[in-house]
Amino acid sequence: MLKDKLNIDGCLKCSYCNTVCPVLKVRPDYPGPKKLGSDIERFRREGLSFGEDWVDYCLGCGQCSLVCPNQVGVSEYIAEAKAHQEKNGIKKIRDYVFARPALLGKMSTMTAPVSNSVFKMATALMPIGGITSHRTFPSYASKALRGSVVSKQETDxxxxxxxxxxxxxxxxxxxxxxxxxxxxxxxxxxxxxxxxxxxxxxxxxxxxxxxxxxxxxxxxxxxxxxxxxxxxxxxxxxxxxxxxxxxxxxxxxxxxxxxxxxxxxxxxxxxxLMVELLEEGKLKLPMNTPPLKLAYHTPCHLKAQGIGRPWFKVLKSIPGLEVVDLDAGCCGMSGTYGFRQEKYDISMKIGENLFKAINENIPNQVVTECATCRMQIEHGTKFKALHPVEVFAQILSR
Ligand code: SF4
Ligand code: SF4
Structure with missing residues (x-):
């Protein structure tokens, strides 16, 4: 049933998926989604092995599935192949932890700020655990998000x-x-x-x-x-x-x-939701915004949702704001991918186009919805990156 939904027989061999793959752009030896997609599943069904060493290099960005004219679940087949991979030693432990960010978050939040100091001090030792020492872990808050809770009796x-x-x-x-x-x-x-x-x-x-x-x-x-x-x-x-x-x-x-x-x-x-409010005339936009140049980066997982770039539209509607569409492809971070020691160089190579576009534009602020894109941008450039809602709130409060 899962396989049927992913349309294993639908591949036309058009290679369109290969043209958008960020990994293939920087690693020509990567087999690419056309080969690693449904092909790998066919081999596995026959008990044969193909490309198993490479599936781990897929970012899971979903761009191949998005552009496929026949809706083949290319990235989903690669994810299936990843799930069947045997891992040993330190990579197994590292990947176990990386697969459980909520567990790490709960423990680190409970023990913050001590946990943050420990992570910082341990940066140089990270390669022992298969984690690059070029990055530092984002710090943990000492209290997890809490907020208003709507009453269950609410009628509206x-x-x-x-x-x-x-x-x-x-x-x-x-x-x-x-x-x-x-x-x-x-x-x-x-x-x-x-x-x-x-x-x-x-x-x-x-x-x-x-x-x-x-x-x-x-x-x-x-x-x-x-x-x-x-x-x-x-x-x-x-x-x-x-x-x-x-x-x-x-x-x-x-x-x-x-x-x-x-x-x-x-x-x-x-x-x-913001676009919906904007189109209904219910979003109060700030009118006296001082001239500000924002550089907007579209995260791959926003593209993969097929909803366009709603925040870009909202920010563009604010008088006084100059919003540049960076249009520079994947940042290369993809969650914990860029933290993995063996992937760090690929991650940074993929991000080069984006770093260059930001540096050339010299914005007052970079904005993007994805937290790990923001991490990668701050790591690869001297610019700070915020979620669009933070910039929107800052402008409103002026
Ligand atoms: S884009 Fe779709 S149909 Fe074309 S090669 Fe890739 S998987 Fe096959
Ligand atoms: S999910 Fe992204 S990185 Fe992986 S094969 Fe598809 S396009 Fe390439």
């Missing part, structure tokens, strides 16, 4: 929002979540923070864990979504997972399959 269902916080906002940057809540409340919404865990995307190569994450999250959101709440995400990877991944995970479980479909069709990126 249409205006209720269930905020899916995701691990980064919950444990590393709760103030970003609080900013979004303030903006949503200002626009008349009642916001409930979902009692969910990791979206499961980091555990894509750990099938059991990603299924557990997905199942727990679906059940945790069922009640609110059934009552009419819309699910809103600020993280493009969480949004991509809720909209496109959960629906393919439970082919043999009717209840979870239907719940996944319901949640997918009720999930929105915060920017989508």
């Amino acid at each position: 269902q249409r205006k209720q929002i269930l905020l899916f916080p995701g691990c980064f906002i919950k444990y590393n940057d709760p103030s970003l979540g609080e900013t979004a809540i303030k903006i949503l409340e200002r626009a008349g919404y009642l916001v409930e923070i979902a009692q969910t865990g990791c979206c499961g995307l980091p555990a894509i190569a750990d099938k059991k864990e990603s299924l557990t994450d997905a199942k727990n999250n679906l059940l945790a959101m069922e009640d609110s979504v059934t009552r009419g709440s819309r699910v809103v995400t600020l993280c493009t990877s969480c949004g991509y997972t809720l909209k496109s991944k959960y629906t393919k995970l439970f082919p043999d479980n009717d209840r979870l399959g239907k719940l996944a479909d319901m949640i997918a069709s009720n999930t929105y990126d915060l920017g989508e």
Whole structure:
């Protein structure tokens, strides 16, 4: 059933998927999505091995699946192949931890700021664990995201929002979540923070864990979504997972399959909601914005949602703002990919176009929705990067 949904026989061999693959652009020896997609699945079904060493180099950006004219689940087949990979030694331990950001977040938040000092001091030793010493872990907040919770008796269902916080906002940057809540409340919404865990995307190569994450999250959101709440995400990877991944995970479980479909069709990126308000004339835009040049980067997982660039549209509507579309491709970070020692150089090479575009534009501020894109931009340039809602809130408060 899963395989049918991914259309294994639909490949036309047109190579369009190869033309958009960020890894193939910097590593011509990478077999590319055309070969690693449905081909690898066919080999595996015959008990043969093909390209297994390479699947780990896929960023999981989803661009190959997005452009495929025949809707072949190219990146999904590669993810399936990753899940079947045997890992040993230190990589196995590292990948186990990286697949569980909620566990790491919970422990690090409980022990912050000590945990932050320990991570900083241990940076030089990270290569022992297969992690690059060129980067530092983002610091953890000492309190996870908490906020207003809507009453279950509330009757105005249409205006209720269930905020899916995701691990980064919950444990590393709760103030970003609080900013979004303030903006949503200002626009008349009642916001409930979902009692969910990791979206499961980091555990894509750990099938059991990603299924557990997905199942727990679906059940945790069922009640609110059934009552009419819309699910809103600020993280493009969480949004991509809720909209496109959960629906393919439970082919043999009717209840979870239907719940996944319901949640997918009720999930929105915060920017989508802002555009909706803008188009309905309900979004109060700041009028006296001092001249400010913003450089906007589109995250791959926003592109993969097929919703355009809603925040770009909102920011462009603000008088006084100059918003440059960087249009420079993938940043190369892809969650923890850029933290892996063996992938660091590829990650930075992929990001070169973006770094160059930012440096050439000399903006006052870089904006992008994805937290790990922001990390990569700050690592590869001297510019700071913010989520668009932070810039929007800053302008409003002037
Ligand atoms: S874009 Fe789709 S149809 Fe074309 S080669 Fe890739 S998987 Fe096959
Ligand atoms: S998911 Fe991204 S990195 Fe992986 S094969 Fe497809 S385009 Fe390339």
